[in-house]
Amino acid sequence: MIAINLALILICSTSINWGFETSQSYVFSIIPDDDGTFWCATAGGIIHYDPENGWLDSLSYPDQMPWISAIDLCFTDSRMWVATGGGGLAFQQGDTWQVFSVYEGIPGSGYVYSVYSDGGYVWAGTDGGLTRGDEEGFLPIDSDLTGGAFNAGEVTDIAGIGNTMYLATDRGVYSLDLSGSVFNPESWTSYSDSTITLGIDGIYIASADSVFGYGSGGVSQMIGNRWVRLLDYSSSADSVVTGLLVTEDGLIAGCKKIVLYNNGIWEPYGTGYPNEAYASCLIETCGRIWCGYGLRDENCRDTGKGLGYLENGIWEQIPISGMACPSCYQMARDEDRVYIGSHRLGLMVYYPDSGWTAFNRYSTDMPRTLRTYSAAKSGCSGIWTGSYHWGLTWIDDRGTYSMEDDTVITYVSDSLSGVSPGVVQIISPLLNNQVVMLASQGGALLVAQEVFWQTPDEPSGMTAVSGEPEEGNLQWTTRVEQDGLANKNIQMLYPCGEDSLWIAFASEGGCQLLVHGGDPIDKTSDTWYPSHGQAYTASLGLPSNQVFCFARNTDGDVFAGTGNGICRWNGNAFVEIAGIAGSVKAMQVDNNGVIWCLTDDAIYSVNGSDVIEFTSLNSVYIPTSRVENEFSSFNPEDGTVYFSSLLGMWSIFLQQNHEESPDLLFYPQPYLPAEEELHIVWTESDEQISVKFFSLTGEYLGCVKADTWEEWIWDGALDGSTLTSGIYIVLVETESNSIRSKIAVVR
Helix, strand or coil, X not given: CEECCHHHHHHHCCCEEEEXXXXXXXXXXXXXXXXXXXXXXXXXXXXXXXXXXEEEEEECXXXXXXXXXXXXXXXXXXXXXXXEECCCEEEEECCEEEEECHHHCCCCCCEEEEEEEECCEEEEEECCEEEEEECCEEEEECCCXXXXXXXXXXXXXXXXXXXXXXXXXXXXXXXXXXXXXXXXXXXXXXXXXXXXXXXXXXXXXXXXXXXXXXXXXXXXXXXXXXXXXXXXXXXCCCCCCCEEXXXXXXXXXXXXXXXXXXCCEEEECCECCCXXXXXXXXXXXXXXXXXXXXXXXXXXXXXXXXXXXXXXXEEXXXXXXXXXXXXXXXXXXXXXXXXXXXXXXXXXXXXXXXXXXXXXXXXXXXXXXXXXXXXXXXXXXXXXXXXXXXXXXXXXXXXXXXXXXCEEEEXXXXXXXXXXXXXXXXXXXXXXXXXXXXXXXXXXXEEECCCCCCCCCCCCCEEEEECCHHHCCCEEXXXXXXXXXXXXXXXEEEEECCCEEEEEECCCCCEEEEECCCCCCCCCCCEEECECCECEXXXXXXXXXXXXXXXXXXXXXXXXXXXXXXXXXXXXXXXXECCCCCCEEEEEECCCCCEEEEECCCEEEEXXXXXXXXXXXXXXXXXXXCCCCCCEEEECCCCEEXXXXXXXXXXXXXXXXXXXXXXXXXXXXXXXXXXXXXXXXXXXXXXXXXXXXXXXXXXXXXXXXXCCHHHCEEXXXXXXXXXXXXXXXXXXXXXXXXXXEEEEECC
């Protein structure tokens, strides 16, 4: 990890470390090495593969690479050049990286499609054109320098043979005679008249007289000075050719399948190619034909299924380990397992002993894979998730990496059509099949719902669920506008303690506070603030009618993230906190009381009146903006704050002195509140002691204090509300020490 920002270190008297995890499952290109291995440029960095020994090196951002994604690679004297997807052109020499941006001669916004070495130079094709150079710097090649011979504004691929280099551009195909001068117009040949309408994004050269172009328009071949289309995709918007090869069997192309050109007809090449795995690249190396397995269609360029290779006419798969999808959402924990909702691959889960896998309709009986936003642990066994528009799903994975013994049940308001026959659907009192996010309170699951946009009169609101799904004893309670909700479209739910629930509404609907009797299933004690059917808005003190998130510190203060910064609830009104610009999409408070805020442009830390902005200029954080909800999580065991994003999962770790101590014991364990009180045994000196309680997902639940550890007792309640059965993280603090521990409560 990278330690940064001295100011924050001084403010918090701690050191800050950034972490980032993303997916390497999508392979843009495969580049052979001289030693019988090859390198893969992926959406999550670079990985090195040995067909004999498996995966070797993995280079990822921010520790081993200067940018998140790699699109293409080339080597000069064993030194690596990397075309990145937004971070310019990177050059590795030893353990150090040099990055070339627009200021060093790389035209465009930093997206480099192709890098190629020939004629004594390194050439790069970018979203701003063509450039050439070496480690000393680069010179953009444009119309002025070439006497008008080359005037492309975007170069998507570069390939060469002998002294001729071919370029796929937004102006069609060009060739350059490298034996002449790049500045001499006579060295250039433009094929724009015959290729500009062919949709050529890549160039493949089988021999000097076998030059092909491929891309969104299909496959074309250069015959003399003419180009002839062999495979026409011009009328198919989602059909793109991503690679070509000439083999002993003929010309093959990578697209929705791997296909062979045979007597004017394209037909499948090999058997066993996986369904919905769009080829992302194609190459013959190490004695085999290899491809990248993408996902669904070529437009999905960040999530894939790893590598594929042809063995005895059958396509085999090599999964790439790690996080399956970078675009992630809500996080939940169950014992030592971590679950994260994703955009394209269902519910991802990490097992410490086995690594990552994912629950989706390919791996188990889930109704849907796309837009699985939510993940939550409630009082029952298993984990909950929801696929947008496709109901609420409960998964009991038995705590094992294998899915063979899993139980999956999906609850719907209306039966789903077009799903696998294996999907267990149970009609339930859900208000609709929309599940936006999930929360847990009082042992019950809270489901945030909204109206499906195609049927705006559909009922919506909040649903509470308790019981054990496998035992069939679930209880359901819905809260709608007639019950006191101010708006039927719920965006976020945030439990505070056992009986207070903050609710944020979509479409600038403000927020509302529900205080119930400690059992979310029971509506009889509901009290709504500011009143029944009314929300807090800008007219009642909020800095914006948009409310995205909430957080609570260990003093019990509640904060709201809005479309115009954050504010604090003082019990009667919202008080704006200065220093944060823009929409605060997600928020967490760490063990030091520092508020961490995620906006479209930055991550902020707020420590009292000290506000620090982290962007790509002063940290490794890379801002992104997406329409859907963002989520955050907190691990009280080690003090790590997590933020989900389009690019992956960011983590912020503050080095703290919260060590576990064998000298500190809670007894009895497990604790049964109905039988006696909980006590502490400790060898620490007599000092005032405070014990702060957190859920496994990081929610602060309350604090119990005493003058000494000998006087400390607990009756199982916090702020008048009893804690349900489960495991809780506790932080024991005195003036001279800070100890982390766990307690088990059984009722």
